[in-house]
Amino acid sequence: MSEFKAPKGIPDYLPPDSAQFVAVRDGLLAAARSAGYGDVELPIFEETALFARGVGESTDVVSKEMYTFEDRGGRSVTLRPEGTAGVMRAVIEHGLDRGALPVKLCYAGPFFRYERPQAGRYRQLQQVGIEAIGVDDPALDAEVIAVADAGFRALGLDGFRLEITSLGDATCRPAYREKLQQFLFALDLDEDTRRRAEINPLRVLDDKRPEIKALTAEAPLMLDHLSDEAKKHFETVLAHLDALQVPYVINPRMVRGLDYYTKTTFEFVHDGLGAQSGIGGGGRYDGLMRELGGQDLSGIGFGLGVDRTLLALRAEGRTAGPAARVDVFCVPLGEQAKQELAVLAARLRSAGLRVDLAYGDRGLKGAMRAADRSGAGVALVAGDRDIAAGTVGLKDLSTGEQIDVAADAVVAETLARFGR
Ligand code: HAM
Helix, strand or coil, X not given: XXXXXXXCCCCCCCCCHHHHHHHXXXXXXXXXXXXXXXXXXXXXXXXXXXXXXXXXXXXXXXXXXCXXXXXXXXXXXEECCCCHXXXXXXXXXXXXXXXXXXXXXXXXXXXXXXXXXXXXXXXXXXXXXXXXXXXXXXXXXXXXXXXXXXXXXXXXXXXXXXXXXXXXXXXXXXXXXXXXXXXXXXXXXXXXXXXXXXXXXXXXXXXXXXXXXXXXCCCCCHHHHCCHHHHHHHHHHHHHHHHCCCCCEECCCCCCCCCCCEEEEEEEEXXXXXXXXXXXXXXXXXXXXXXXXXXXXXXXXXXXXXXXXXXXXXHCCCCCCCCCCCCEEEEEECHHHHHHHHHHHHXXXXXXXXXXXXXXXXXXXXXXXXXXXXXXXXXXXXXXXXXXXXXXXEEECCCCCEEEEEHHHHHHHXXXXXXX
């Protein structure tokens, strides 16, 4: 038993699984970059007020789940619970919104939420996100959604569905909120739920308790009360998704855990994951930039859960990323051979192959076991006498067949085995 453990609810990513994690993260990022999103690397922590104002004081994320502490200068800082507020802060601070619009940005990294840990729910979670800021064009909403859809599919995932709705705009949302509150206040609700109905009535529609679900079954829905403009916006998004052949289901009762959403709002749900079924989500946020002291520009984006996407792939029996750690494993027997094979390994690496070498003089048997474990397709085996004679043994580890190759031809011969 080791004395120290990782903090509760925080995963370590270790080989061989870490290769799959990286493949998922990079695969999702590749989908974003292919649509012209540029990478940003932003601080892991920010001023606490940024999240309080950006994400919303009444959300669980802000009121219960933030890692907030005072730094040595007495400032309140918070480990980022999500990416959108920080991106918006950086866009405003660096004046990116004064240049060509939309500003299209992507990011990947850890986020922190003090949630109750369980399968698929961590206190340090990894997301790939994109934000397209400054243009309110429904075609852009569809692009953002299509990028997520394409990213998941490129990884081989297909057991997910896209749920979508509209949360309305500044014209229709206040009136709907009032209507919903009137409906909720007429119900026989417990005190907590009643308070929630006062602060954030939409959240009551997300209550998982059967009795509340039954009570709110007939609650008015935002989708039935959209302004003409918001309605047209939503219909245009759907028409674009149809044209792009991105399948979706409309879920008018969808409630997101962050307060900044307006108009298009969506979630990707995977049924193989149990309770934590959301593998990604996002939407449009009309008022966020102004709320954070910037211009009054709209934006749209998503955050995809890398951890949950990996679990979803497993649930579908799929793997992402390379099956093996290396392509070639070198087995030197003797000092001279070790030096020669290390040089060959370096040349093969610069030619693009992944190469490892047996260190520590374990003898032929131990070294060949290490070669097998590495997953390499080819082993290069040589003793000092082979090196003196100018040959290296090239062993195909899948067939077991071994041939002697002239030392000066071994790089070319090995590359050829990998079709290079
Ligand atoms: P979110 O829905 O809070 O959105 O998180 C996005 C995704 O992160 C979720 O769908 C889920 O896959 C993953 N996730 C969230 N919490 C956890 C957790 N505790 N453990 C494991 N995975 C988790 C946002 O964060 C928004 N910033 C997305 C966005 C960007 N909206 C507009 N732009």
